[in-house]
Amino acid sequence: NKYCxxxxxxxxxxETK
Structure with a gap:
């Protein structure tokens, strides 16, 4: 999991932004 x-x-x- 990534942390936003x-x-x-x-x-x-x-997250692509």
């Missing part, structure tokens, strides 16, 4: 800094949560989606 923008969402401040764990996300299954890869």
């Amino acid at each position: 800094r923008f969402c401040k949560k764990h996300t299954l989606h890869r």
Whole structure:
């Protein structure tokens, strides 16, 4: 799992932004 800094949560989606 990647950690979304923008969402401040764990996300299954890869950060492409």
